[in-house]
Amino acid sequence: MENPEHYAFRVQINPYLLNAELNVTFAGAARPHPRHKVGPAVHNYILIHSVDQGHGTFEWQRKKRRLGPGDIFIIFPGVLFSYEADHAEPWSYRWVALQGRRVTEMLESIGVTITDPVIRGADPAYVAGILETIEHELECKSGEIITTLAADGWFRILLAEFARLNANKLHYSSADMVTDSERAVEQAIRWFQTQYMQPISIDQLATSLGYHRTHFTKVFKQLTSLSPKQYINQVRMERAKELLNTNISIEQVGNSCGFSDPLYFSKQFRKWTGESPTHYRNGLKQS
Structure with missing residues (x-):
């Protein structure tokens, strides 16, 4: 032009x-x-x-x-x-x-x-x-x-x-500032919430964040009231509950939530909710 x-x-x-x-x-x-x-x-x-x-x-x-x-x-x-x-x-x-x-x-x-x-x-x-x-x-x-x-x-x-x-x-208020430990826990939580279907090693995750597993677990529990293992199980089980309200099989639900063994998935689900995946699904259908 x-x-x-x-x-x-x-x-x-x-x-x-x-x-x-x-x-x-x-x-x-x-x-x-x-x-x-x-x-x-x-x-x-x-x-x-x-x-x-x-x-x-x-x-x-x-x-x-x-x-x-x-x-x-x-x-x-x-x-x-x-x-x-x-x-x-x-x-x-x-x-x-x-x-x-x-x-x-x-x-x-x-x-x-x-x-x-x-x-x-x-x-x-x-x-x-x-x-x-x-x-x-x-x-x-x-x-x-x-x-x-x-x-x-x-x-x-x-x-x-x-x-x-x-x-x-860039200036942040004191309320926006987080410690290194808090930031590490936030990163771990995001990892759990997005990668729950994958095998997760707490040792490897802690190391990648710059912590020994014992210290990382202590800090994580202080901030969330759950251990890392309990937290990832909670994420997986809540997702399993959602998927049990669909038409995919129990085995497919387990695979989608990080459990390659359907029997182990059923055992963990019963331990977490007090009922089997099949019983939980039937209850959803009745309600």
Whole structure:
């Protein structure tokens, strides 16, 4: 696209804007002339710029920053802004625009706010690759679902990079802080809840989390009132109860919950609930 104020300029529009929470509306790149200026102006969408080369200045809320390669600046809706290319080393940059009720919330969660919309220290090539991919997805127009999922997905990867760069700005309340032991128990619980169908070695799990089994078991029981073995059995049995309310066989229920031996599964189920899987299933049917 020709633009008399730029050595190079291009933009791709997203034709599919149906997601009220998050929409990537357009993306592009430009290499403006020296002293090329945008604003003062106000947008009704969020606009993220990443500087590839050169320098320029970004001004908002009576603040001004000189920016260069690896710097990112975000324009928020309703905020008066302007930005201008350097007279000697005019910048080149890429951008992505977003709308949706969750976008501001997502940015704020990683420390990008109206009062602090600048991120420094990015790898220009890495961020450029993400933004170029978003632009390519919009250009392809693969269809509503594919374009939306791809653009949203790459934007979330970009957010993750912003979060890493902004780590020193993120502040958590004391209620949000957890000890190493609490974090280890949380990881173990997530493992139990998602991998309950697999053989699980408490020794190996404790070692992978950096603990001896005895200490890990003690900490786990302090925080959950159950030993790791009791907890995984609880997860398995609750899942078994759910599956017994379906039409799959008792053996298939056992296999789905991490028991390859149906007799052992029946024994454990009776020990946990006081009745056999068959009796429990019959009770569900009667009720």
